[in-house]
Amino acid sequence: MATGSSLEPKITEQISAVREFNRFYTARLSLLSRRHLDTRFSLTESRILYEIYANPLMTATRLRDSLELDAGYISRLLATLAKKKLVRRASSKSDGREKHLMLTATGESAVARLNEQSSAQLEEMLTHVNAADRQLLIASLENVRMILGGKQIPTIRIERLRAPNDDALAILEEYYDAVHVIQRDKPGSLRKIIEEPGSGMWLAYRGEEAVGCVVLRSLANIPLASECKRLYVKHAARGNRIADKLLDVQEEFARSQGVEWIYLDSYDDLKAAVALYERRGYQRCERYNDNPQATLFMRKKIV
Structure with a gap:
């Protein structure tokens, strides 16, 4: 890790600001809890289930690239979810070396509950924010996504x-x-x-x-x-x-x-x-x- 002494003072302040915000929103969204959204899943397990739900042709390779996680870690998590009968694999017709990841009926029910819990959590948070600030918040989130994703914000x-x-x-x-x-x-x-x-x-x-x-x-x-x-x-x-x-x-x-x-x-x-x-x-x-x-x-x- 780079130390503050090796960086320009302004960059050091900016790093500190981002870290401070990370601490704020991880606590605000209860991301530090052992179980995500009062379910039996961790945050990573919940995200994997959602990605499979949202992408019908998801594979382990695409999942690893999308979430930027270690291949071995992804493999262990998928094995755990399969053992719990939440995820199953089906052969790919286009590439015999790959298998598509699919949710079982139990997995679909789990994702439905996760989506419901997540929406309720955010609704509770946004209800206390006025309409103008909500619009500003969403636009700011989009700008953050574009900047960190390497996209140029249109002038x-x-x-x-x-x-x-x-x-x-x-x-x-x-x-x-x-x-x-x-x-x-x-x-x-x-x-x-x-x-x-x-x-x-x-x-x-x-x-x-x-x-x-x-x-x-x-x-x-x-x-x-x-x-x-x-x-x-x-x-x-x-x-x-x-x-x-x-x-x-x-x-x-x-x-x-x-x-x-x-x-x-x-x-x-x-x-x-x-x-x-x-x-x-x-x-x-x-x-x-x-x-x-x-x-x-x-x-x-x-x-």
């Missing part, structure tokens, strides 16, 4: 539309369904917003996928003001500050157009969105439009 880029396109129409439709919008923009009205001076629509791309959007349109009834509309980020992309990036670009553009105030409407159930707006400096104000779905109204001075 986020923000593009202002010059004309309506399929990406814009698709993500707006997803937004409408997600928040149950009644007053929806038609392609013609969207084109008008995009082409109107002082207005616009921006899309956030992760790689080649459109994962977020926001619209700015002029407010004819309020001098030097525009309205923020249709802010949305796909669930799978949340936790990457995409909403902030979209609002940053929107506000920069608005300032370049001489706008001093940005207004928006929302409703109380969208707690994560309201918290985001408040964090960015939006404050509650009087109703300024006739949107029948809106229950709260906010504005921000940007100059």
Whole structure:
């Protein structure tokens, strides 16, 4: 094992942080218990049963590679599980040297209980976390997986539309369904917003996928003001500050157009969105439009 003296101070701190988190989550998920999830199986036995359940053509070689375990250790564990009549082997039709691992009826029942226990444990944990933090947690887990798995995290880029396109129409439709919008923009009205001076629509791309959007349109009834509309980020992309990036670009553009105030409407159930707006400096104000779905109204001075 490398010692702290042989590493840069920053790396040493990072190693310490990862080790500290390892200690936290192994205890939080009860991974140190002799028996996993109050069953008769160890964590490793439970994972082997799950891998066989999830991969119908699993072999001992693939299992060893997937779990990165010693071949002898895998062999002993499989022998134990076979002796308990949880796992059986069947000859491979494509390779006579390999045998497929399959669950018996008893093994399938054991995995069903493990899955049920695991889901109940995580449900209990996540129930006490608010919706916005749950989304952030899942996105962070995906980032950890991509980084440690050697995959490159796609960069986020923000593009202002010059004309309506399929990406814009698709993500707006997803937004409408997600928040149950009644007053929806038609392609013609969207084109008008995009082409109107002082207005616009921006899309956030992760790689080649459109994962977020926001619209700015002029407010004819309020001098030097525009309205923020249709802010949305796909669930799978949340936790990457995409909403902030979209609002940053929107506000920069608005300032370049001489706008001093940005207004928006929302409703109380969208707690994560309201918290985001408040964090960015939006404050509650009087109703300024006739949107029948809106229950709260906010504005921000940007100059």
